[in-house]
Amino acid sequence: MSNEPKKIDAKGYWSATVRLTVSLLIIWFVVSYGAGILFRDVLDNFSIGGAPLGFWFAQQGAIYVFVALIFYYCHAMSKIERKYGVKG
Template sequence: MMGQKNKAKAYWKENIRYVLILLTIWFLVSFGAGVIFKDELNGIKVGGFKLGFWFAQQGAMYVFVILIFVYVRLMNKLDKKYGYED
């Protein structure tokens, strides 16, 4: 029984680590690129739009959707690693 508890704790700890890393990336892209580094990024144009503006308007959403898929993939691997897959 104790082995199962340790396995569950290790699983949860690794899960939280993934979440914190992915949320940090999302924060840096949405707040960092869209607000903090907007002026520096606006010097670069993509498709006729300033890069800072693009990140603030659409880029952060694209990155968020990509991070969802990354999280799903990471969790599928984690489930297999700890024997929780269906």
């Protein structure tokens, strides 16, 4: 048994990290800009808690999704770090 550190696949690690970050940014953009601004008129046909859905996403929904994305990012990065042997 040697005490040599495990070789890290830096290219694979950064590729997975960038892929995760870009996909979460796309989700964040679609929810905040798309649901709150672009698709607001369509979403306003539905309501949540008495408020039109488009308004709800613009005021509160995007924030809830953003917080959920932060927790998911932490979980996913932990998995990526374990997979590629990166110690934090």
